[in-house]
Amino acid sequence: MIKQGKAWKFGDYISTDHIAPGRLFHLRTNLPELAKHVLEDADPEFASKMNVGDFVVAGNNFGLGSSREHAPQVLKIAGVNAVLAKSFARIFFRNAINIGLLAITCDTDRINQGDELELDLSLGIIKNITQETEIIMTPLPDVMIKILNDGGLAKHIEKYGDFQLV
Amino acid sequence: MGKTISEKIISEHSGREVKAGDFVVANVDVTAVQDGTGPLTIQEIQKIGLEKCINPERTILFIDHAAPSPRKELSNAHKILREFSKKTGAILSDVGEGVCHQRLVEDYVNPGEILIGADSHTCTSGALGAFATGMGSTDVGIAIALGKTWLRVPDTYKIQVTGTFNDGVYPKDLILHLIGLIGADGATYKALEFTGETISNMAMSDRFTLSNMAVEAGAKAGLIASDEITKEYLFSRGRGDKFREIYPDDDAVYERVIEIDVTRLEPTVSCPHTVDNTKLAAQLGNIKVDQVFIGSCTNGRIEDLRIAADILKDKKVHSDVRLLVIPASRDVFLQATVEGIVEILVKAGASIMTPGCGPCVGVHAGILGDGEVCIATQNRNFQGRMGNTNGEIYLSSPATAAASALEGYITDPRKVICSIADQRTYPFEKYI
């Protein structure tokens, strides 16, 4: 699977409150509406300016904080191709894979705002087309690859009626 | 090779001997969702035709984050949980009953069990010697329907705690100090085991505060061995028969050991906008506060309210400050009423509100104005957390919060409590 898009650069410690703020709690049962505010508290212009297929690129501990699955959901609904970060908070990472949003751990220092990126999942690399460099992704555990390949956890369970992971 | 608490509990629940790093499918004893995550849980399992509850009497649906509801969308979200409860027999903990994590330790989780909850602070129950961890709506939905989940057995950091707390210093200061030390991602994917003489002597209420904040260092669980103090607590909650001793083996393997001598700690505050941005209260200078919040799953227990009441008795909150107090559960509220704490706090000028999350997550009940500062006993101070990205949140112990409410700026509680007896001697079995 190859995906191409533009990088939107964020810093360290982007929390689930930045991605899907608690003050918009009432929109949690209306995800398309909540997605219009994705990452609003980190960059108020992101939601209106991003294009479907763009990448969110961040530093350490992306998605720290609450267990709200709405955070990866709104990134996916907004059309974010993948989130690339140096590291992820545990619950966010698990939620992202469960709902089929690519969360990729890699060195993001050499990606700048606006860089054109190409993600090649089968090779496990991210090509920075703008800077003509390549970045190697940290591989996912097999369990998570299986969930992603099945289209997320719910689809996995729907398919097998149970866990078929380990 | 010996086992950590996580390895022991997960082995029992997966039918094989596991060690850190293993991937397993484990049986789950208790599942929980709240009003912010539950509707999505139900929607996800409905989508795949799995809308059922394998263990209804151990599936708990909490209405606590926006309780009572401030707007119709949330009232409708609450209806989804009430209907699911009627349909499946799952237990409903409705408006006014309290914050999910407090309710879970009070009445639902036992040593040796696995709890997964769609709320990140589910790790609170780890203080009972249970493997308790937060997950997302889909994970919990599937556990509600099938009674299991997949887990990676975590590596463990042993947090070895020694010494006695000086007056004005509390376990909340310890956990803030630890997170400042290792960072908000210092224990990502790890389990923390709190151990040592200080923990062995610590009341359950304080143990819950420690376990509650494990996730603020990124940890998956915050575990404490169960002992006589756990047993007494379970008896006081009417389920002494559920007590089991859960402890790590002497030769358990730890990835890292962190030693902390609490005798050296001082009142500590997390400054905006991250929990690991810790400073000593005494060194903060003159930071004026507009709102003080005493409550939440971290520090809304009766022991916390007693500390606040001791400081505020026969005094008045500073005229520029709004003091919001929220007992973590209905039982805490009742006990505070019986003990006269409610009267003390109301006379001091506090607003006492419905047990629940209150302003902690920025949905209602105390949203900050632009440029306003709040000092709160909760566990998180992320930007926007109290409903306004232009607000600033400091985190502290109930004593620091109460002292700050009196003075009108962030205050080292030792400034006002020198005459107050040692708070830690309160008998915790005073629960109703």
Ligand code: SF4
């Ligand atoms: S009190 Fe705050 S941290 Fe605790 S469950 Fe409620 S919103 Fe979450």
